[in-house]
Amino acid sequence: MAMNKAFVREPEFDGRAYCPQCGTEGTPVGEAVLDRHIQAPSRSRLGDSAWFCPFAKCSVAYFDLLERTVTETALQFPVYPKSPEAPICACFGFMREEIDADIEEGSPRRVRELLAKSKSSEARCSLLAADGRCCMAEVQRLYIRGASQRGQ
Numbered sequence: 380m381a382m383n384k385a386f387v388r389e390p391e392f393d394g395r396a397y398c399p400q401c402g403t404e405g406t407p408v409g410e411a412v413l414d415r416h417i418q419a420p421s422r423s424r425l426g427d428s429a430w431f432c433p434f435a436k437c438s439v440a441y442f443d444l445l446e447r448t449v450t451e452t453a454l455q456f457p458v459y460p461k462s463p464e465a466p467i468c469a470c471f472g473f474m475r476e477e478i479d480a481d482i483e484e485g486s487p488r489r490v491r492e493l494l495a496k497s498k499s500s501e502a503r504c505s506l507l508a509a510d511g512r513c514c515m516a517e518v519q520r521l522y523i524r525g526a527s528q529r530g531q
Contacts, residue, residue, distance in 0.1 A: 398442055401432065405429075405433070406511065406512065408511045409427065411505075416455055416458065418453050420453075425447060431509055431510040434460075438450045458509035467517060467521070469504070470503055482525040487522055490518055490519065
C-alpha cells in the first residue's frame with residue numbers, strides 16, 4: 380500500500396546543510412564573507428547566506444539549500460583548505476610551513492604567537508576566513524597530529 384506524500388511530514392530544518400557534490404557538512408557563512416571571497420560574476424548565484432564546504436578535495440567552495448554552488452575557481456583568491464598554497468590563517472597569513480617548522484623544532488612557538496594574535500582586536504576571522512571562523516582549532520589539530528607522527 381503506497382502512502383500519499385501529502386500526509387508525510389517533512390523533517391524540521393536544523394541549520395545543517397550538506398555539500399551537494401561531496402556530502403560534507405557545510406559551515407554557515409553570511410553575506411560579508413560571500414561578498415569578500417566570491418568573484419562578482421559568480422556572487423549572484425547565492426543569496427545573503429550559504430555554507431562553506433570544508434572538504435579540501437571537493438571543488439565546491441560555497442553552496443545553498445537549493446544546491447546552487449560556487450566552485451573554488453570562482454573565488455577571489457585561493458583559500459584554505461581548498462588550496463595548499465593558501466594561508467591557514469587569513470587574518471595573519473599563517474602558513475602550513477610554520478606549523479611544520481614548529482614541529483621540526485619541537486616547540487609550538489609560532490602556533491602560540493598565532494594564538495595570542497587570534498585573541499587580539501586585529502583578528503577579523505568572521506570576515507577574512509573563507510568559513511568565517513577562527514583558524515586556531517585547525518592549526519592546533521595539525522600541530523598535534525604532526526607532532527604525534529614525529530613522536531614528540
